[in-house]
Amino acid sequence: MALSECIEWLKLLQFKKLENDEEGALLEPLKNFINQPEFLPHEARLESISSKGVRFVDGNGCEVPVENLSDGYRSILSMTFELIRQLAKTYGPQRLFAPNDPTKVIVPGVVLIDEIDAHLHPTWQRRVGLWFRDHFPNIQFIVTTHSPLICQAATIGSIFRLPKPGSEEQAGMVTGIARDRLLYGNVLDAYSTGAFGDVPTRSPESLEKLERLAILNQKELAEGLSDTERAEQQQLRAQLPTAASALPSADTEVSGQ
Structure with missing residues (x-):
């Protein structure tokens, strides 16, 4: 449901509340639920509902039009x-x-x-699964995602890798070390499991810089560097802080078992 439709539903609840309809009793607990701390951005809260619309205000009491909320929220x-x-x-x-x-x-x-991570900032991608799990404790959520950050909420539950459409790949549960890397590792750890397919973690330009750094590192060990080369090496090390001293083989693949 689009947010515009949700707004119309909130207005309907307000009308039903004024008519003493049973369904209107949902409105106040719903407002309390939406207004709980750390849910809406900048301490925003749902302030009022009327025929003119739904009014949100931020932590300073300034009105926040619904259309000004980010796509993620x-x-x-x-x-x-x-x-x-x-x-x-x-x-x-x-x-x-x-x-x-x-x-x-x-x-x-x-x-x-489906695709729960769509439009969500990475901060919310990490939070959304935990938030739904905590506040809907008796609901089983089955979600699809392209984001390893979503998977970090699956400490209770299972993670399955789905095959690419039209491929002959087999679906399967992610277990063992691969599952641990998804749950507890960083984003690079998650991508190294292969659960999201073959995902390049560096741009082509970055790979060129990495190759140049490896050459300079090897030359430093073998014969030393000129002042210009050493300055270039330091600059590349600053740009590529996680780079190894040598490039991995082109056909090396890391996978979780």
Whole structure:
């Protein structure tokens, strides 16, 4: 559901609340859920809902138009509103939230989200899985992603590698060292597992610089460098801080077992 549709749904809830309709009782706990700390950017909160629209304000009390929210937060809001809307249709508005904790939706279910990382800043890619897992504790989330940062939320659960469309690759569960690298390593560790296919981690220009640095490093050991070459070497080392002293073989492949 697009955020614009979610906004219309919020307006409908406001009308139902004024009409004392049972569904309107969802509005206040929903606002409390959305306004919990560290969810919206810059301490923004959902302030009011009327026929004129939905009003957000930031931590300074300044109005934040919905259209000015970033694509990432609009995406998170859309997913959250739609998930709660569907759960309310299934279970009713009175049973969704924990009685003593408005930050938790306690009903069970299975939710599928395709490409959950779309439009999300890397910071939110790392947080989104953990956030949904913490605040919807009885929901099983099955998501697809192209981001290793999303996988870091799967400490409880499983990770599967899907084959490329049209290929003869086999799907399979990521286990062992490869799984540990996805969960606990950095982005380069994750890509080295092969779970995301053959992903170049350096640009062609970077590889040229890396090759030049390897040549200078080898020359330094063999015969020494001129002042100009040493200055070039130091510059390349600053640009390529993780570079090894020699290039790996062109057909070397690192994979997790």
